[in-house]
Amino acid sequence: EAAVTQSPRNKVTVTGGNVTLSCRQTNSHNYMYWYRQDTGHGLRLIHYSYGAGNLQIGDVPDGYKATRTTQEDFFLLLELASPSQTSLYFCASTGGTYEQYFGPGTRLTVL
Amino acid sequence: GDSVTQTEGQVALSEEDFLTIHCNYSASGYPTLFWYVQYPGEGPQLLFRASRDKEKGSSRGFEATYDKGTTSFHLRKASVQESDSAVYYCALRPSSSSFSKLVFGQGTSLSVVP
Numbered sequence: 001e002a003a004v005t006q007s008p009r010n011k012v013t014v015t016g017g018n019v020t021l022s023c024r025q026t027n028s029h030n031y032m033y034w035y036r037q038d039t040g041h042g043l044r045l046i047h048y049s050y051g052a053g054n055l056q057i058g059d060v061p062d063g064y065k066a067t068r069t070t071q072e073d074f075f076l077l078l079e080l081a082s083p084s085q086t087s088l089y090f091c092a093s094t095g096g097t098y099e100q101y102f103g104p105g106t107r108l109t110v111l
Numbered sequence: 112g113d114s115v116t117q118t119e120g121q122v123a124l125s126e127e128d129f130l131t132i133h134c135n136y137s138a139s140g141y142p143t144l145f146w147y148v149q150y151p152g153e154g155p156q157l158l159f160r161a162s163r164d165k166e167k168g169s170s171r172g173f174e175a176t177y178d179k180g181t182t183s184f185h186l187r188k189a190s191v192q193e194s195d196s197a198v199y200y201c202a203l204r205p206s207s208s209s210f211s212k213l214v215f216g217q218g219t220s221l222s223v224v225p
Contacts, residue, residue: 042217102154
């Protein structure tokens with residue numbers, strides 16, 4: 001069974017704060033993704049990666065950085081968090097069958 | 112660019128009602144189409160997919176047929192249950208994409224009451 005884990009599950013920070021969201025997958029998948037989920041917008045792709053050291057820009061990248069340190073680990077970085085980045089963030093992975101396996105999500109609140 | 116439109120933002124039904132959630136897409140060629148379901152407190156999970164015109168995908172009593180003529184992939188279920196309450200996403204993978212990237216619709220929140 002595919003396994004994608006995210007940490008933390010909940011995070012509260014202040015405007016201008018520095019936040020790192022973590023994602024790990026144990027499926028040996030090549031592709032990993034970061035999405036944000038907002039009412040009325042569905043799932044929007046922030047960044048994605050093919051493998052360690054690879055990074056591709058998604059559809060809503062402004063204000064976000066990401067880094068893929070290993071095949072298993074993909075991090076999303078908010079260096080100057082803003083209230084507009086309050087959202088539910090999902091990480092996902094896929095091994096090429098095009099089925100994406102999602103983690104449980106991280107709820108981020110920026111005050 | 113490629114896009115997916117779900118007409119209904121929220122749907123409220125009673126158990127045993129018939130469900131239709133409309134999904135229309137805009138993409139060139141033959142994209143692969145998906146339905147994902149997201150239960151409360153969880154991440155989305157694949158319900159089923161279809162890759163060719165007239166192909167029917169189905170799972171757990173849900174079904175949808177790929178229709179290139181109307182660029183649609185509507186989700187249907189004959190008799191919904193309270194346990195079907197969830198958010199449903201239609202998505203596509205562009206046929207021209209060399210990367211495993213999906214485009215999602217806005218999502219439809221289904222609420223089923225006993």
